[in-house]
Every structure is written in C-alpha cells, then in structure tokens.
Amino acid sequence: xxxxxxxxxxxxxxxxxxxxxxxxxxxxxxxxxxxxxxxxxxxxxxxxxxxxxxxxxxxxxxxxxxxxxxxxxxxxxxxxxxxxxxxxxxxxxxxx
Numbered sequence: 001x002x003x004x005x006x007x008x009x010x011x012x013x014x015x016x017x018x019x020x021x022x023x024x025x026x027x028x029x030x031x032x033x034x035x036x037x038x039x040x041x042x043x044x045x046x047x048x049x050x051x052x053x054x055x056x057x058x059x060x061x062x063x064x065x066x067x068x069x070x071x072x073x074x075x076x077x078x079x080x081x082x083x084x085x086x087x088x089x090x091x092x093x094x095x096x
Contacts (some may be wrong), residue, residue, distance in 0.1 A: 003030040007085045012090040018049045032051065034068075034079040034087075035060060050092050064091040 016022045020034040028037055038060065042050040055061055066073040067088045073079055 005030050005081065006030060006047065007037065007081055007084065008086040010086055010088040012088070014052055014091050015089060016047065018052065019045055028081055030082060032075045032081045034066075034073065034081060037081060037087075038089075053055070053089075059089075065090040065092075 004055060006025050007028045008025045010023050011019055012022070012049075026041075038053060042053050042090060053064065060066075060076055065088070066076050068079070069085045070088075073087075
C-alpha cells in the first residue's frame with residue numbers, strides 16, 4: 001500500500017506569477033525523489049514554469065534557490081520526500 005504525504009510548495013517571484021499563487025499543497029507518494037516531484041509539478045504548470053526550473057538538458061537550473069523546511073537543499077538530486085514538508089523555490093533575481 002502506497003502512503004502519500006502532503007507537500008506544500010511555496011513560490012516566489014516569477015514562479016508565483018506563473019502559478020498564480022504563492023503556495024499550493026499536493027499529496028505525494030512517500031519516498032518520491034525531489035527532482036521527480038519538481039518535474040511533475042513543472043509539467044502540471046506548463047511550459048513557462050518548466051523553462052524556469054529546468055535547462056535544455058532537462059536538469060534543474062543551478063541558480064534556483066530550493067529549501068526544505070527552511071534548510072537550503074544543496075543537492076536536490078540526492079533528496080527524497082519522506083515526511084510532510086514545505087518546499088520553497090525561487091528563481092534568481094536579476095538586477096542592474
């Protein structure tokens with residue numbers, strides 16, 4: 001039996017604009033890899049969201065800020081979702 005856990009996504013900047021909200025919660029199978037979850041989330045939110053998260057090689061963009069429960073996710077590819085949590089994600093802010 002597959003157990004699901006609630007994952008809250010908090011968005012800032014361009015991502016919040018694309019989603020139309022600064023936060024959403026979705027059930028996710030226990031043990032889902034973070035990168036897989038982000039890929040599914042990107043597919044659900046469309047092409048612009050996908051372009052903000054993933055590069056042309058379908059890898060997470062290096063400049064993304066991703067934190068889980070307030071702790072910076074240094075290596076998102078190595079993380080799995082094993083408990084309810086909040087994932088904060090933000091694209092880099094350009095200045096001039």
